[in-house]
Amino acid sequence: MSAPVSHHTDDHAPSGFLSRYVFSKDHKVIGIQFFFSSILFLLLGGALALLVRLQVGYPEQALGLLTYCFPFLQSRIPAEWGGRMSPEFYTMLFTMHASVMIFFVIIPWLTGAFGNFLIPLMIGARDMAFPTLNMLSYWFMWPAFICICASFFVDGGASGVGWTAYPTLSSAATANGDWASPAARHAGAGHVLWLISLMFVGVSSLMGSINYITTVIHCRAPGMSLWRMPLTVWALLITAILQSVALPPLTVALIMQLLDKTAGTTFFLPPGGVGFGNWTTGPGGGQPLLWQHLFWFYSHPAVYIMILPAMGMVSDIMVAFCRKPLFGYKPMVFSMAAIAGLGFIVWGHHMFQSGMDPRLGTGFMLATIMIALPSAIKTFNWLATIWGGDIVFSSAMLNALAFVSMFIIGGLSGIFMAATPVDVVFHDTYFIVAHIHYVLFLSSLFGIYAATYYWYPKMFGRCMSENLGQLHFAPTFILANCTFYPMHILGIGGHPRRYYDPTLYEFLLPFQSLNRFMTVSAVLLGLVQILFIVNVFGSLFWGKKASRNPWNSNGLEWDTPSPPPHGNFDVTPLVLRGPYEYAVTGPSSDHLTQTQTEGQQS
């Protein structure tokens, strides 16, 4: 075996177009590939979300509004819907919105795009430890892309059983061997493709995370001790560990459900079987609750997979734009590690009302209460970091500040869910929808935006437009709050989620005006995102040329040209200090990069 610290990349960049830009083993190209596919799926997931909002806000008129705006859709709408969107179609919309946003946007963007691009640059490595595995991790996304897109067009349409895919709704099968489901129209072939697609995503993430862990442990530049790594690298390392432990159970669960669906096994079917109308399944040999345990054992850590990298990146961005050292570097790392560790024993808080033993609920409640503490510690350290800083209101900084101020709301609303009696009331209401969107949209996505504005010059050698970025930020921040904050109020009123037409219920009628308000806000929010898309693609061609270090930051990635060449560093950097030496009297400015000696010009 070769020594672990060898650099597998050669000094000469591949010359062919295919090996350079398509089947590339260069971590930067792979990161950019993840970056662009995530943006495309963001558009799909966003469109699905708007259709969901349209239906909830205007249950009677949604379809009319849609065909009014897009007349070409008129001929494509099935006649049996009778002028309204069908309820089954609606279940498909929210299922696919969640699945696309989680598995094809947030996770690949954070870990795939930024993880790949930043880790080697930030630790002074020439590339990832396993470049071929890295390439494979991106190309394993393609079967997933194809399956998930194809699932919209198969008989019965894409999966409509919720992104949680609870059996027996999802797994019930008929006897004659086709994939049509007796439980739901949208649990047929489309759901089989959904399961296969998620398996590919899981394997891709697993390959990526093994690669990240190895790279961070083995490929750091001389002098780059663990305690000199930027928080971004720490966050991505901890995320990779989370993924590598949590993904195998999910993959196993997906295979079990796939077998239930296609091969007649009964992992999630109870001994008595279940009956749909005149059709009764045979006796089963499993339990529907088993799926919930397996699923949430992955999917609760997945929430941290979707927030930890953003936390790390936002820390680094805020430091650069308030020209002050990070406050509490080690407490920040320890609290991320605590979140990751505790993250594995809190999954039961998704199941307080599920029929699980109530004493088990108390155990999960205690763990869930405890996990609020590291989040609080991180928040206070961020506040102390910006306290007394010389704040530069760049697009990246604004989005990072939005991350912190909105993560506070998302974090605090989580405490309600840690209180078992209150959680039972709020479970599966809009309060949960509000909470998850404050964590995933107003935190993770704002974090992603911040990171995009911040590292874009390094990725593409051009800066994004600051004017366009700030013009995008102001309405996005306001409208995102208009769209998601009232959901808390709806949840307090008991509004169940996943309802096609809430106006059927008397106790929900007073809330319908809020629903309309949120829908109009959501449509405007969606439109404003066009500014971001224009900025990303337009700046590729018309952006201002970026210098090596456009933000005067300390990280090693800013020691390379923008964009960095194949192999990243001309000379292997020698790291002298941590990445947070700001507000010091440097030789030429207020900061000392990780490689500068005291008297050296930057």
Place this chain on the structure above:
Amino acid sequence: MTTQQIDLSEWTFWLPIAFTIFGIGLFILSRFWTRAWFATFTLTIAGVTALTVASPFVGWWLPAQGSSFSGEVDNLFLLIMFLTGLFFLLTEGLILFVLWNHAPKPGTAPLPIHGDHRLELIWTVVPGILLALIAVIQMPTWARMKGQGNESWLSARYESGGDKADLLLTVQGRQWEWRVRYRDPSAPPLARPLEWATHPEASDLHAVNEVHAYPGAKVRLLLRTQDVIHSFFVPELRLKQDMLPGRTVPTWFIPTVPAGTSNETRWEIACAELCGGNHYRMRGHLVIHPDKASFETWYSTAAREQSRRSRPPETGPLARKTN
């Protein structure tokens, strides 16, 4: 299905548009005014705070309290609301203060501070204590809601004569309705109440989508489902319990209505777990009669009605052989 039915003059339509224009205005303002971003954050955070504070006054709040534990759950909610509200105001206030100042005083520079042990200790210990308080204070409520307290009428093993539930009923969910079966209140106590859920008796009263009870009744519900997971949710009761295929999940409530209520109280039963396309239509009613006498009148009328017919109105899921 036309757009004309949509009222464009309603606040729900023009307010988001106004907010968008307002946001763009703040962006333009930020070109000239260094505190425009402070204003953006302040107004947004003030907006969500105002909505939260104003909501109870315009009817956007918790549903009426309708069970013995609903007040307890609401108090817990309000306590958490209060504590998280304090932290919300404190932390957001600090952010806004930083944004207001946004730069050190002329002639000074940011300080190279890397951390502070005492501060770390304070903001670990203080939230830690408050979180521990929240954890401890909810445990008795949880135990009571789940029948882990001293209520022997909720015991799984026996119903002794004096301690049995006033109403024992099975609710079985199926796509997309609630099948309800009452045990005759005058029938003898059961050795194993849970088993009755799968072993119907001839004297049982059957109903669909309606659960009847009266104030103060000890109602014991045995939840089952025929097909997929459903969740029995009555917002006023603060009760939500999933129904699991293949299992009988017991739960309970004691309904309460405001003193002096002389009419029936009707609350909606909603399904809170996605159960297929018509999930949203799985609507039932919980009918609380004004007193025990009127409930008994209803019960005997319904039982007479049922026995007049030769068989129970529905022989669907419950009669299905469990093999």
